[in-house]
Amino acid sequence: MLGYTGISWSSVQAPLTPPRPSIDPLVGGYRRIPVAQKGADVFCDTILIAEEIARLSENPQLSPYGQSEDLTAFLQELETDVFFACVASIPVLGVIKALLQQVPLQAIPGYLQDKKKLMSDKHLIPTTREDAKATWQRFLDQLESRLTSDFLHGYTPGIADFSAVHMVWFREKMDRQQVFKGRRLLRNWFHRMAAIGHGYRTNITTEDTLQIAAHADPRKISEQMKRSALIGATVAVGPTDYATQATHGELIGEDENRWILARDTQVAGRVHVHLPKRRFALTRLA
Structure with a gap:
């Protein structure tokens, strides 16, 4: 999909099994790969990765939604x-x-x-x-x-x-x-x-990914995504089918397709983790 859209991208080869040093410090419990990162925003599951590529390339045919x-x-x-x-x-x-x-x-x-x-x-x-x-x-x-x-x-x-x-x-x-x-x-x-093909790819290191997140601000959350009654609550979000380990954080955004959690990390400061609603579940912790 990245090759088709012509979007330049960077790659980090993650181990086949956890631990994964380039991912775990940012997303916490979530263990599936691939994930995508843009600055201090991390997108989990291919459904949201595809949606982000569709948005960036302005190609609605690539979106899993609509x-x-x-x-x-x-x-x-x-x-x-x-x-x-x-x-x-x-x-x-x-x-x-x-x-x-x-x-x-x-x-x-x-x-x-x-x-x-x-x-x-x-x-x-x-x-x-x-x-x-x-x-x-x-x-x-x-x-x-x-x-x-x-x-x-x-x-x-x-x-x-x-x-x-x-x-x-x-x-x-x-x-x-x-x-x-x-x-x-x-x-x-x-x-x-x-x-x-796979487009314009460069290889980077685990340290590069963490530094990119540390030197960026997360994407702003629209007012429309702040209307949920659970905004501000500590929650866990994880898959419901397999590899069900959840990510914990503060719910700061929600729409019909995704939840966005804020996580304060030691290695990169505040990051926003985007998780889909399809085949995922949210549990309120506090």
Whole structure:
């Protein structure tokens, strides 16, 4: 998405499992990656990251919000049933190959233990491996049937394309023949998406990210976002599906799509942490 919009960006490679020194001091308990940072504002979950990119690029097709009813339902299915089916139906040899490529040998036991804890909510995982495989195959067939133009959004890519492609990319590395077998439109679409690239990226360090936050002021909160009865309360906000660890802070902003928490950190001073409402929950602490 950043490659498509042409927005310059910086990258910090975070460890596959916590602790993550570039993230933890800013967001606290929240443990998912990726997160995005702009100055002293941190955006959690890809749904808000996409919304920020859409806002910065002035491209509403990239926003997960304000889309058609059909597209919204498609996106929500991607985030839940399809995502877990994608993971749960990975061929055993594919898992081994991916582990050896991405995780140092000595770190594999800890990585597997972390993922076991992460997926401890049994209701998230399809009932059987066969169910997961069937859901995944239906999704691939659905993509093939939706591709009546170059992209799912028509002749230019949009949020549906960028939401779907990362799962196809993930599985394509493990079982390419099965992903594209009998799906010519899907294969061509995938190559078009891959050709977009990642844009203008520079690599920075953990210390850079903390210094950027320390030398910036958080974005101002609009008066409209200060109308909630909970403004000023100490709250915890976290995901409701998996990796449910919450971030604590003062609620300083809220609208129909997000909560904004203020956190006073030792390393960067005050930061604003933005968390989505979709599949997240807020608990008042004080």
